[in-house]
Amino acid sequence: MPTADTAALRIRNVRLIDGVRDHTVEEAVLEADENGLITYAGPAAGAPPIRFGQREIDGRGGTLLPGLFDCHTHLGMPSDRSILEVALMSDPVLTMLDTVTRLESTLQSGITSVRDLGALPVGFRDAVAAGRIAGPRIQTSVAVISHTGGHADTTLPSGKRLDLESCVIADDPTEARVAVRELLRAGADVIKICTSGGISSARDDPDDQDLLDDEIRAVVDEAGRHGGRAVASHAQGRAGILAAARNGVRSIEHGFGIEQEGIDALGERDAFLVPTLSAVFQPLDPSETTPWRYQKKLRWNGIAKENIARAIEQKVQIAVGTDAGITPHGENPLELTYLVELGMSPIDAIRAATATSARLLGVDDRLGTLQPGRLADVVLCATDPLKDIRALGDPARITLVAQQGVVRSTRLGDPTVDALNAERSHS
Ligand SMILES: [Zn+2]
CATH class of the missing domain: 3.20.20.140 (Metal-dependent hydrolases)
Structure with missing residues (x-):
């Protein structure tokens, strides 16, 4: 169920496990540019403001991981x-x-x-x-x-x-x-x-x-x-x-x-x-x-x-x-x-x-961690897998999957995204 095809993605309201840090980042934001390359992954407080043409998704408090x-x-x-x-x-x-x-x-x-x-x-x-x-x-x-x-x-x-x-x-x-x-x-x-x-x-x-x-x-x-x-x-x-x-x-x-x-x-x-x-x-x-x-x-x-x-x-x-x-x-x-x-x-x-x-697989220069310059292959889990790892094995709790910034499947529902896009066009 592919949704939008833009790679310029911004995911907010998530807990981040970036594959580099030993700890999670609460209240995080991930951003990718139009080529699907990560430009920011870290605390919301330090994130750049939303840009025109970016698709913003509310992660609803889920946990964002590398694909x-x-x-x-x-x-x-x-x-x-x-x-x-x-x-x-x-x-x-x-x-x-x-x-x-x-x-x-x-x-x-x-x-x-x-x-x-x-x-x-x-x-x-x-x-x-x-x-x-x-x-x-x-x-x-x-x-x-x-x-x-x-x-x-x-x-x-x-x-x-x-x-x-x-x-x-x-x-x-x-x-x-x-x-x-x-x-x-x-x-x-x-x-x-x-x-x-x-x-x-x-x-x-x-x-x-x-x-x-x-x-x-x-x-x-x-x-x-x-x-x-x-x-x-x-x-x-x-x-x-x-x-x-x-x-x-x-x-x-x-x-x-x-x-x-x-x-x-x-x-x-x-x-x-x-x-x-x-x-x-x-x-x-x-x-x-x-x-x-x-x-x-x-x-x-x-x-x-x-x-x-x-x-x-x-x-x-x-x-x-x-x-x-x-x-x-x-x-x-x-x-x-x-x-x-x-x-x-x-x-x-x-x-x-x-x-x-x-x-x-010899692709660690592009994939496997969420940091600037890497491809935005991401998975969003509805709950915290560090508290219950079984959540990752439950397809119903995998609420979003993206490759190189393009959303491939989502259970979040498009109305959320549309509402956010509308909000953005007013600002
Ligand atoms: Zn085999």
Whole structure:
């Protein structure tokens, strides 16, 4: 539900969490110019007077935050149907339209930027960037690389193959390098590999190492040769986590089995952990899954909670990702609730979803904090998330989302805005 298209925005009557300060600013104002660049974010008392052409919005005492990031989505995958059903039983046009709907609901939940780690073609990224559809800013890996029989091998237990374009198999360093080149040719912004097996794959285990050390090094080198692109790795068990961290991967995805060695390896290399707790805290119903998957999940959820809590305690550099597609779309900010449940402070959870995630995606010079010169990607929450972090995960309490100063969705209602505009034209 896009509203006005001017980027010259002024939001008043808000509590500000700017992603820089440790504390909130009560009675704050944020201003952006016609290019959607922030010109002021701070106390109302110090704000410049309203200018002609600015759209002023009354934030109604809500809390204004930088637009949130989800650094691990699968927007091309529905969360309510199996990959089999989509691959074999669904009309491709309807499947594409479903993705458009998911992009919208993700944006409306407060997520203004995503990194998609498998199954999202670059056309969606480009369509959002061109303003043809509404959605978060997108970086996409397009596909996932793993070895034969590994986490992203979509050969089914029947022996039949799905042959999904989103899964690429590589079994030696040369094949790994070729796989990276193919994905870069397809327009990938980031490379996603598997260095461990997975919970959802039938014939491997999170304890198994997927790509081997020399294959990981080939991927990291090839990605780096092309504009310094980063590599993200699905790494759940200890072996896969250590192999990824020691061979130059920038972010460990899931990291459920991260132990002290893994925590140290990340710290030494300034790498990131994206714990995808939404998958860990997802309700488990044995009647809705296969027995082997249920047993794996039960075991690994326990391991994950213990290890991620330790990583939080030791201040590992954590960025926010949900694995949406495996978990529901459009409720992404619930991830912050789970981080807080495992010991992170609410302000640190917000920083993880904004400034830290922006750093992981290499866009922290433009996004992730609300300060002059940055793009006005903002989210307004009706209540104070520092008092109750669950508010951010409740779409009904996300009252406004803007990207680069342009309001993408609002529950505040346009009459307020119009009244203010009328007031302004009289003054
Ligand atoms: Zn994933």
